[in-house]
Amino acid sequence: MAIVRKPIYEIGDIVKLAAGGPDMAIESVVMDYREGFEGNYYAQWFAGKKIEKSKFPEESLVLVRKKGTLV
DSSP: EEEEESSOOOTTTEETTTTTOOOOEEEEEEEETTTTTEEEEEEEEEEETTEEEEEEEGGEEEEEETTHHHH
């Protein structure tokens, strides 16, 4: 029986890379239709006036604040 992995972040959470960098918003949780959560997220951030988006493994991210909190 496979262990079902659950995401620790949700859409709208603000995260950053453990190595540093800009605050990013979780845009989507990457799911596999057979396995469930695959351990990755798409996050987006602003680079000047342009919005950027990339895929990141959960282990590379740290929480800045949960969705809906001000601080």
